[in-house]
Amino acid sequence: MPAQGFLGTGASFRADMNLVAQVLMGVTLVAGALLARRKLFTAHGICQATVLLLNVVMIGWLMWPSFQQQVLPPLPEHLGERYYAVAVIHAMLGGAAELLGLYIAVVAGTNLLPQRLRFQRWKLWMRVELVLWWAVIFTGIGVYLLWYGSTGLP
Numbered sequence: 001m002p003a004q005g006f007l008g009t010g011a012s013f014r015a016d017m018n019l020v021a022q023v024l025m026g027v028t029l030v031a032g033a034l035l036a037r038r039k040l041f042t043a044h045g046i047c048q049a050t051v052l053l054l055n056v057v058m059i060g061w062l063m064w065p066s067f068q069q070q071v072l073p074p075l076p077e078h079l080g081e082r083y084y085a086v087a088v089i090h091a092m093l094g095g096a097a098e099l100l101g102l103y104i105a106v107v108a109g110t111n112l113l114p115q116r117l118r119f120q121r122w123k124l125w126m127r128v129e130l131v132l133w134w135a136v137i138f139t140g141i142g143v144y145l146l147w148y149g150s151t152g153l154p
């Protein structure tokens, strides 16, 4: 039996902690974007990269195992149900946001990639990433509400 959460929804402690951590990390990314606006680029890079790497840990430790156990096995017969469909959309957008973030971090922070694989329009891609990231947070909140809200039965 997983430890009881603290948000009063009947979700596990892990799910509640993930929800709070994800919203805090999303707010931190917005704060990090404001650092770039003030031309504090080193602080900006450290801030965004820290959130990005922390989220790799959250995905590997919590979200991927949950997806693998709760969503993947029943998926073929149940994709049409909201409970699973929202989780699949969330996982695909979340995977894309994490990969795009890692790519941006490698281009912005290192010289590992050859010129033809590097983008020039830094601001554009970073803005796209921030918007995508928040869309993923909202779909994650959707998963949380569907799974643990008052109608949270599959």
Ligand code: HEM
Pocket (backbone or CB within 6 Å): 014, 015, 016, 018, 019, 022, 023, 055, 059, 062, 063, 064, 066, 067, 071, 087, 090, 091, 092, 093, 094, 095, 097, 098, 133, 136, 137, 140, 141, 143, 144, 147
């Ligand atoms: C930028 C990347 C991501 C963000 C910001 C994000 C955010 C969130 C948020 C806010 C929740 C709700 C809290 C919860 O129910 O635990 C959540 C849940 C979840 N996410 Fe993500 N997520 C991301 C990537 C992913 C990826 C790549 C996967 C799939 C491999 C995934 C699968 C899940 C699953 C299965 C849940 C429900 C976990 C549970 O409650 O047991 N997420 N996510």
